[in-house]
Amino acid sequence: MTGHNAPMLSLWLGAYDQGLAYASLALGTYLTLRVLNFADLTVDGSFALGGGTAAMLITQGVPIPFALLAALVLGSLAGTVTALIHTKLGVNDLFAGILTTTGLYTITLRVMGRSNIPITDLNPVINLPDFGMGDDGRWALALTVVVLGLIGLIALFLATDFGLALRAIGNNPTMARANAIHQGLGLTIGIAAANALVALSGALVTMYQGFADVTMGIGSLILGLGMVIIGESVLRPASIRKALLAVVVGAILFRLLIAIALQLGLEPVDLKLTTAVLLLVAMSLGHIKLPGVNASALADGPEAAVPPQDEDQSAGTAQSADTAQSAGIAKARGPASSGEQP
Amino acid sequence: MSLRVDKLCWGHPVPGGGWRQLFANFDFQSPTSEFTVVIGSNGSGKSTFLNLLAGTLRSGSGSIRLDDQPLQQLPDHRRARRIGRVMQNPLEGTSPGLTIAENLRLAEGRRRNVIGWHGLRGIHPNQADRRRYRELLEQLGLPLADRIDTLVGQLSGGQRQTISLVMATLGHPQLLLLDEHTAALDPKAEAMVMDLTDRLVQQLGTTTLMVTHSLSQALRYGDRLVMLHEGRILGDWNARERQHLTPDVLREMYGAARVRQTN
Numbered sequence: 001m002t003g004h005n006a007p008m009l010s011l012w013l014g015a016y017d018q019g020l021a022y023a024s025l026a027l028g029t030y031l032t033l034r035v036l037n038f039a040d041l042t043v044d045g046s047f048a049l050g051g052g053t054a055a056m057l058i059t060q061g062v063p064i065p066f067a068l069l070a071a072l073v074l075g076s077l078a079g080t081v082t083a084l085i086h087t088k089l090g091v092n093d094l095f096a097g098i099l100t101t102t103g104l105y106t107i108t109l110r111v112m113g114r115s116n117i118p119i120t121d122l123n124p125v126i127n128l129p130d131f132g133m134g135d136d137g138r139w140a141l142a143l144t145v146v147v148l149g150l151i152g153l154i155a156l157f158l159a160t161d162f163g164l165a166l167r168a169i170g171n172n173p174t175m176a177r178a179n180a181i182h183q184g185l186g187l188t189i190g191i192a193a194a195n196a197l198v199a200l201s202g203a204l205v206t207m208y209q210g211f212a213d214v215t216m217g218i219g220s221l222i223l224g225l226g227m228v229i230i231g232e233s234v235l236r237p238a239s240i241r242k243a244l245l246a247v248v249v250g251a252i253l254f255r256l257l258i259a260i261a262l263q264l265g266l267e268p269v270d271l272k273l274t275t276a277v278l279l280l281v282a283m284s285l286g287h288i289k290l291p292g293v294n295a296s297a298l299a300d301g302p303e304a305a306v307p308p309q310d311e312d313q314s315a316g317t318a319q320s321a322d323t324a325q326s327a328g329i330a331k332a333r334g335p336a337s338s339g340e341q342p
Numbered sequence: 343m344s345l346r347v348d349k350l351c352w353g354h355p356v357p358g359g360g361w362r363q364l365f366a367n368f369d370f371q372s373p374t375s376e377f378t379v380v381i382g383s384n385g386s387g388k389s390t391f392l393n394l395l396a397g398t399l400r401s402g403s404g405s406i407r408l409d410d411q412p413l414q415q416l417p418d419h420r421r422a423r424r425i426g427r428v429m430q431n432p433l434e435g436t437s438p439g440l441t442i443a444e445n446l447r448l449a450e451g452r453r454r455n456v457i458g459w460h461g462l463r464g465i466h467p468n469q470a471d472r473r474r475y476r477e478l479l480e481q482l483g484l485p486l487a488d489r490i491d492t493l494v495g496q497l498s499g500g501q502r503q504t505i506s507l508v509m510a511t512l513g514h515p516q517l518l519l520l521d522e523h524t525a526a527l528d529p530k531a532e533a534m535v536m537d538l539t540d541r542l543v544q545q546l547g548t549t550t551l552m553v554t555h556s557l558s559q560a561l562r563y564g565d566r567l568v569m570l571h572e573g574r575i576l577g578d579w580n581a582r583e584r585q586h587l588t589p590d591v592l593r594e595m596y597g598a599a600r601v602r603q604t605n
Contacts, residue, residue, distance in 0.1 A: 159465040160466065162456055164444055165461060172433075172434070172439075178396075178434075179422065179452055180422035
């Protein structure tokens with residue numbers, strides 16, 4: 001390693017590590033937003049809750065695995081609260097999430113005892129081999145193992161009947177109901193699992209950056225969504241397994257873009273605005289992507305050549321690829337059947 | 343008695359602050375494996391009746407019993423285990439983002455509690471499941487047998503309705519509800535879906551209620567024809583009695599009922 005490319009390598013490795021620390025947030029967001037089709041703002045609260053809990057426990061001398069486990073448990077509880085507010089009390093998904101997040105701010109502060117906790121000593125990580133790259137190398141190894149494990153677990157879960165049922169709930173609630181899927185319970189477990197992942201991410205980020213702050217969760221949902229969309233736009237995954245991988249790649253790419261911007265002289269004060277602009281670009285890319293998805297879906301269906309003129313009655317459940325079909329229905333409802341109406 | 347409805351009452355508020363009592367002490371019985379076709383003009387209560395049976399609408403009072411077990415106290419998902427349903431809109435019965443095999447798997451697991459430990463036993467649909475679905479579709483003479491890994495969202499309306507129908511009959515439902523399930527289809531798809539409906543109902547022997555607007559379907563399919571008007575049974579014919587009916591006679595009955603109502 002020469003003196004010249006050492007900063008470059010550290011930039012790459014740092015972005016890789018941070019991306020992996022945030023990958024769990026992106027995976028959680030993927031679960032709620034993409035699988036369950038539930039806009040879950042609890043994410044902002046549970047990210048800080050996970051970070052704060054881990055920081056508090058680690059500074060108290062609790063071993064890191066237990067601190068991470070505590071973050072997972074508290075995150076899943078936060079998710080459960082939002083899900084119950086939504087399913088049992090009928091509160092709209094966005095409001096349910098905002099309610100929980102607002103309450104969580106106090107809870108996180110209570111757990112932490114103060115608004116900022118620095119962590120100076122993280123010895124367990126030091127036992128790992130560093131491949132001659134210092135702490136960043138050790139982090140890279142530890143996080144790669146953790147994130148690959150998470151991808152494997154989630155992929156396995158989503159391939160079971162349980163996972164299939166959760167996908168159906170997000171994809172078409174009417175169909176899920178008609179097929180005897182317990183939607184309330186499914187949503188609750190799915191949202192709890194997603195927030196456990198998010199809280200884990202908060203804990204990992206806290207450990208990596210060396211401190212927890214009660215405000216660290218602000219913008220987490222949008223951050224996670226941005227990572228999901230960047231990954232999907234770049235890799236265009238065709239299966240769930242590839243989508244999970246794409247989400248993680250999206251997280252790393254996103255952190256890399258931020259690192260490059262900082263390297264080019266961006267001031268840390270401007271970071272949030274830059275992040276927002278970056279996400280806007282990513283989301284509009286995602287938006288532009290949609291017609292492409294439609295076109296490929298239409299190319300396969302024989303009836304799909306019908307141009308989507310009017311969407312009529314089917315609007316309720318129509319998914320993006322369905323516009324052509326609903327137009328077909330509008331056409332079929334013509335004189336042929338009305339002649340027989342009494 | 344397989345399906346037994348006693349003293350069912352249901353009404354809804356009308357704009358302007360009134361109340362319309364659609365069903366008042368409505369009784370209906372259907373023996374096991376009877377295929378009943380229900381007709382009636384708009385607002386006669388035929389779709390409402392199916393919704394009350396399925397549980398998407400909750401009744402004010404009265405009892406609905408399926409094989410002597412009361413249905414109304416069951417939560418939605420437990421009730422849906424016993425009822426197969428095909429809705430009018432082909433987009434409602436299937437999940438477009440899942441493949442044909444995945445949709446069939448969910449329908450087949452209707453009786454299992456998939457949100458729980460039962461749902462975590464192994465990866466599905468696996469090779470054996472997919473072979474079984476291919477055979478099922480082949481046996482039913484459907485050209486979709488070699489496309490079970492296609493996303494349902496890529497199928498036409500008629501094909502999606504076919505899959506909805508097959509799904510509704512999987513998992514041993516005790517009652518099959520068909521709510522104008524061919525109304526959104528073109529004539530060719532309609533004929534195909536009706537032919538499949540007839541074969542599936544004969545083959546499975548499930549108690550079936552089919553609501554339709556098509557008088558030609560009403561005079562052709564099923565063991566029994568029931569005409570609803572304003573939440574009451576206006577006519578009830580078995581297959582033999584039905585032979586003497588014509589579309590004109592049925593239309594005349596609709597008209598007469600409407601006249602009586604306005605006077």
